[in-house]
Amino acid sequence: MSQPKDANPRNLAGGRNVQCPHYVFCxxxxxxxxxxxxxxxxxxxxxxxxxxxxxxLDLCSPGWEDIWGGSG
Known part of the structure; x- marks a missing residue:
């Protein structure tokens, strides 16, 4: 994936836009x-x-079953 023009994540506390198409890059x-x-x-x-x-969504990522599996 190439870097999107003007993507500018900063190492600060603040808001995130998880619905941005470039979020994974950031x-x-x-x-x-x-x-x-x-x-x-x-x-x-x-x-x-x-x-x-x-x-x-990566539903096969480690821990997915632990979170949503309902075991316990």
């Missing part, structure tokens, strides 16, 4: 830099919205 930046938090407040795309489709 999350990767935060993880690569080991930021404990990040904000979308200074980003050009901060108000961009994209509907999330259930097919796009």
């Amino acid at each position: 999350l990767d930046i935060a993880a690569a830099n080991m930021w404990p938090q990040f904000t979308c407040d200074y980003c050009f795309y901060r108000k961009t919205r994209q509907d999330t489709r259930i097919e796009e």
